[in-house]
Amino acid sequence: MDEKYFAQKIEDKWQTKWRETGAFEADVDDTKPKFYALEMLPYPSGNLHMGHVRNYSIGDALAWYKRLKGFNVLHPIGWDSFGQPAEDAAIKRGANPRDWTEANIQHMTGQLQRLGLSYDWSRQMAAHRPDYYKFDQWFFIKMYEMGLAYKKKTQVNWCETDKAVLSNEQASGGLCWRCGNPVTKRDLEQWFLKTTNYADQLLDDMAEIETGWAEKVLKRQRDWIGRSEGAFVDFEVQSPKSKVRSSDSSDRIKVFTTRIDTIYGANAIVVAAEHPIVEANYEHFSDETKVIIENIKADKLKVTDHDAEIEKEGVDTGLEAVNPFSGEELPIWVGNYVMIEYGTGAVMSVPAHDERDFEFARKYHLPIRQVISEPHLAHEHHQMQTMSLEQAFTDYGVLVHSDNWNGKTSDDAKKAMTEYAVKHGFGEGATTYRLRDWGISRQRFWGAPIPVVYCEKCGIVPEKYENLPIELPQNMVLSDDIAGTSPLAKDENFVNTVCPNCGEPAKRETDTMDTFVDSCWYYFRYTDPQNGDLPFDPKVAEYWTPVDQYIGGDDHAVMHLIYTRFWTKVMRDIGLVKFNEPVKRLLTQGMVVGETFFDMIPNPEEPESAGKRQYFPPSSVTVERDAKGKIISAKSADGIVLKSAIERMSKSKGNGVDPDEMVEIYGADASRLFVLFAAPAENELVWNESGIEGTTRFLQRVWRFVHKWQAKLSEPSAVVDGLNSTNSNANENPPATTGGSDSRKLRQKTHQSIKRVTENFESLQFNTPVAALMELSNALYDFKGEPETASDADVFAIREAVESLILMLAPFAPHAAEELYSVLVGNENGMLANRARFPEFSAELAKSDEIEIPVQINGKLRSRLIASPEASNDELQKMALEDEKVREWTNGKEIVKVVVVPKRLVNIVVKG
């Protein structure tokens, strides 16, 4: 053992050893409980960033902990290696996306290995390799056969900057999720997966994972699915000219409402500009009306500014519809606030009870009629025909001005009126969803080709399973002149094929799949990565899955995590898995952020907007701070006054920390230890370099202590049984009564620390156990004694503390722990080969001999008692009342009551 701790040296040594012995390779073993620890797979951009380091440090700590706890741990890693940056690199630099991707994977694999992460590398997968995407295609065909994959012409979200189609999730907020630029709409033929078929399951099965997932993630998924219960109601349309009611069903407008109880307050029907009724009657509209309708349509293609509220616009079409409840004729308007995508694209406008309708009615002076009243005012409202409302009354209440329905509560009326509508054939109960089907077509090269063939005779034909994978061409020249068609369309060899059905010449689909398809099932592939016939063997997967702990950023709360839950349900229906939910517990780690400095560069094309941010690397910025460290001012090298913010770390913003550099300076162990120690895993981590030196110092302290006691620690006589036993539990220890009080105290601290660290791991806290280990290490230094003169009991206590400390350190700083452990056991086989186990605490030893009980008078601390841990409440109360200091406060006063919290506190309530 070196006298000093050289991180580089021992890290290289153990990484090599682990690799050579396959220390972390896992196999099915029915004799052990399994644990599947999974972190979200990285995109091989070329470089690891601190967010990765945090994510993987958490996962690795947990994997180590579970291994030492005797679990058979699966801890794999792979690559989300399809997607745009590879293609962009190909266009920009003429690189081959495959070579670019493979090179990045190689480089990042090196980075991961330098961090010493305990992955089973033999199970690695990469989405862009044909042996993997073969099964993306396999799943697609399965879904096609099940009627879950279909093709439809739709308006899709289109990002002009990325030249890519985006799913609804990816275009959330009208901005591209990748580049942040506005999204426009285009008409394209697209492949969809019927996620909506599973909407109810996606919602209801959340009950199974409620305890293991953060509520905020489930809430976002719930909102995203957006189930809404209400009713469809048909309004018959009348032409203003004929005024003759048509019995033709096409002349009905179906609206969706959640508040059928307010239907007597309807003053109009408002439809989206794209509604069929508008198209059908378009020629009858005045020019003025047509202009307004066209303007509304055009505005919808524009960017939706995030903060600005859009002014309501509309026009009366002159058409009328009949309220089936009241028989009243209502004007049909086109309104910009009605969306064709949601519900039926038509609403009944009830301004008194809906904020949007209220605003609309105000603007166009439409009548506002209150039909729901607060229960205690219902009688008064009965007298009044109209109310001058300040704002819409959207609560439930009691119906008024609603014929026979008056006096019913909203709840009752909703049920009864829906039934009435069903009975008379003009309506039905209905549930709508915000969730749409998942559009997976991408007009890009670098993705899994959709395995479908177009045949003149047979139409759309899925490829045969035995023809999979449909491989991407090897040397495709990619260029920038794409405009909504896939680059693959230009490759005749790829496009021209024969129909799998009739054998005649046919053409291939040239769209590729959204990369979120790849990440839907990758962690099932890890269980059986070489399988050539199936995505994975259901039997093998049954052993390992579902995932016990998944760790990743909460930015994937609605995309990846909804898609993969959907995919699992499909796999269940195919018979590949037997459960509904793939992930039992989910930990969403906070972002790693840092200070950024930027100047706003105005955009000449949009002088109104604030412009674009131009970032300056922090090293080039002169910063002035106040006493609390808050930034007062910042200037660039040329004296420009800059703005500052705290943002997610990224290269382009200049606030990134390079993990390689950090590992080189401080070592992997100290780096990992620090990321976990600096903040709770779920919190945002504001990067602050200075703290890391503390963790280095801690490792050095532990190292120094072991070095000093080395000779004593490796003497076999020091411990009853060697460290090679599976457990160093308290049973084989000498009785607690032997040895001096110092060694007794140290043993107590050791067992208390084990208890704390174990509990912390079980509750997924990673910062607090590090603090506990630091305390234990401090306790060792507080222990007065020298190796030369220490008694057997002292040595025993020290050995127990050191051994526990080292084993508990393994999840955080595995290299240092391995090296120190090898000193203790006298061999270099490593902890796992030595069957080392996480220490177990003895409640007996962890218990204090005496406890300090604070005594309060009227809630204020006045004295302290020293008592035995076994002292009863009565004893504590008696001691407290007899205490001298307490008597000073209680003398001459009436004792109203004494509260005793067992083993913790006594509070005496006095009066006078």
Place this chain on the structure above:
RNA sequence: GCCGGCGUGGUCUAAAUGGCAAAGACGCGAGUCUUAGAAACUCGUUAAUGUGAGUUCAAAUCUCACCGCCGGUACCA
């Protein structure tokens, strides 16, 4: 706007079930070592629950209002 979450020393943070507000680290100060600085080591570090009310014997913890920050979301009928 709406919906969540958070607010503890100079900083990051810790405190099952309401029960002694600070355990750990950073920073800072002094010292040892050193030609000096850095590193390392040793010792020290007066100071805090955003504001206001309420519930309670007892509130960082529960309730309400306000202030501030962060995240989500955007006319979903």
